[in-house]
Amino acid sequence: MxxxxxxxxxxxxxxxxxxxxxxxxxxxxxxxxxVGEDIVVEGSRPTYSTLIIDGLAARYKVLE
Known part of the structure; x- marks a missing residue:
């Protein structure tokens, strides 16, 4: 892993x-x-760190 x-x-x-x-x-x-699944949702306050071992991640903001 x-x-x-x-x-x-x-x-x-x-x-x-x-x-x-x-x-x-x-x-x-x-x-x-x-694919397409959120790791951290906007507005949430995670209390942990995340290590991405494989793949890609991107940061985005939904505009209304």
Missing amino acids: LESLYLNLGQHDALSDEEKALLTSTLSIEKYFG
């Missing part, structure tokens, strides 16, 4: 097994989103 993150970070500096284990232990919930 985190291999792409390890590869990305590894391009900048070597990651030890201990550091990889620490990253893995910090994940609390694994959640998948479909």
